[in-house]
Amino acid sequence: MSNLHHDDHIYFAGGVHPEEGKYLSESKAIQEAPLLDSYTVILNQHIGAPPKLIVKKGDAVKKGQLLAEAGGFVSAPVHSPTSGTVRNIEDCPGPMGVPLLAVVIDSDGKDEWGSSLEPIADWENTSPDDLKKRISDAGLVGMGGAAFPTHVKLSPPPEKKIDHLIFNGAECEPYLTADHRLMLEYPESVVEGCAIIARVLGVKNIYIGIEANKPDAIKVLREKAASFGVNIIALRVRYPQGAEKQLIYAVTGRKVPAGGLPMDAGCVVQNIGTAVAVTEAVKEGKPLFERVTTVTGEPLANPGNWKFRIGTPVSKAIELAGGVKYSPAKVILGGPMMGFAQKNLQVPVMKNTSGILLLSKEQLVQYESYPCIRCGRCVDACPMNIIPGPLSTMIESGEFELAEKNNLMHCIECGSCAYVCPSFRPLVQHFRRGKAEINARKRKMKK
Numbered sequence: 001m002s003n004l005h006h007d008d009h010i011y012f013a014g015g016v017h018p019e020e021g022k023y024l025s026e027s028k029a030i031q032e033a034p035l036l037d038s039y040t041v042i043l044n045q046h047i048g049a050p051p052k053l054i055v056k057k058g059d060a061v062k063k064g065q066l067l068a069e070a071g072g073f074v075s076a077p078v079h080s081p082t083s084g085t086v087r088n089i090e091d092c093p094g095p096m097g098v099p100l101l102a103v104v105i106d107s108d109g110k111d112e113w114g115s116s117l118e119p120i121a122d123w124e125n126t127s128p129d130d131l132k133k134r135i136s137d138a139g140l141v142g143m144g145g146a147a148f149p150t151h152v153k154l155s156p157p158p159e160k161k162i163d164h165l166i167f168n169g170a171e172c173e174p175y176l177t178a179d180h181r182l183m184l185e186y187p188e189s190v191v192e193g194c195a196i197i198a199r200v201l202g203v204k205n206i207y208i209g210i211e212a213n214k215p216d217a218i219k220v221l222r223e224k225a226a227s228f229g230v231n232i233i234a235l236r237v238r239y240p241q242g243a244e245k246q247l248i249y250a251v252t253g254r255k256v257p258a259g260g261l262p263m264d265a266g267c268v269v270q271n272i273g274t275a276v277a278v279t280e281a282v283k284e285g286k287p288l289f290e291r292v293t294t295v296t297g298e299p300l301a302n303p304g305n306w307k308f309r310i311g312t313p314v315s316k317a318i319e320l321a322g323g324v325k326y327s328p329a330k331v332i333l334g335g336p337m338m339g340f341a342q343k344n345l346q347v348p349v350m351k352n353t354s355g356i357l358l359l360s361k362e363q364l365v366q367y368e369s370y371p372c373i374r375c376g377r378c379v380d381a382c383p384m385n386i387i388p389g390p391l392s393t394m395i396e397s398g399e400f401e402l403a404e405k406n407n408l409m410h411c412i413e414c415g416s417c418a419y420v421c422p423s424f425r426p427l428v429q430h431f432r433r434g435k436a437e438i439n440a441r442k443r444k445m446k447k
């Protein structure tokens, strides 16, 4: 699809324009996955404290029933994706390669509703605190990436004055089309969710930023948005346009200070999927036990967008998408720029699983890496004004303090530098490792 005109805004320097790959699934309507015999629901699906299990082996559960309650303020409860019996509570493969505790539910085939959350019909006259409590009770987390509990983002400290609420409809990761389809097929839920969250925050400036390569979504949302006071902005198509800092800059012209958060620029940023989940949690009393995920890639027989229950194994998701035409060289959870490669396909769909991407051998050639040739392309591509090449060398040689002084902690892990690197250097992996090392050292020093 050709890129159409974007609204006249200011844009970040750097970034890249990778092959989009969205043609494989962007025109495929969301399909509801059939009920499975069992689901494996990982307990700790979010950033923060793990939830506390409240069911045990052998318990009967219903769809939407609480399996584990929040384990603190920065935490989120987990709910059953269907009715049935708790077969076991056991470790299962996690998306980062580390086993995670999960509740295995055997479905009884009845799919009986059992949410304890009552629908709130008149949310416009419901207090912001009650709406926020609903968002928390429904187990909502950011569905586009890091899975940060939504109610925490909606609780800025009093000294941080929030005046802009921005929704990320950019979906700038190549191949992913789940948010695009949500905007096309659930436009009312998208804009109503935006308005509900705005009421929680007491914010009047509400924006959805959408990359200009989705003119159909921009048109549909513009028709629905005005009645809820939501503004739709067509954004330039450039990765990582959907990253929080780049999105805030395009919409408001404000820069988030180095090392700061969106709230330091008076903004809260949320994802499109979260807006839809908020509408369902409030109006239907529906906890977050299913989500729309793109299953795609050239090796796949029938790429598309699916509504999966949380706990669906990736292997099953691939099977539902027609299986493979030929063996993929890599399976990634998320998109190719920021996603995580998976070895074990029994890993289940989680609240933040935006995509399941299969890559062919040809696409993987770039994963063999060579020494840095100091070409400087990564410097031009970095949207955060970092100098990635030398920074990665510092981390390789264990010079973590020096790396920190050279702005390692400002890296948003967008992958633009690695994308343009002619030596195919694994820059993002280096930066993730460097940050983890620095954070571990800081924690040790605090103790």
Ligand code: SF4
Binding pocket: 381, 382, 383, 384, 385, 386, 388, 410, 411, 412, 413, 414, 415, 416, 417, 418, 427, 428, 431
């Ligand atoms: S250094 Fe970090 S922020 Fe800059 S391009 Fe690379 S991954 Fe993105």
Ligand code: SF4
Binding pocket: 371, 372, 373, 374, 375, 376, 377, 378, 379, 388, 389, 390, 417, 420, 421, 422, 423, 424, 425
């Ligand atoms: S793009 Fe790659 S080869 Fe070029 S300077 Fe950066 S790290 Fe080195």
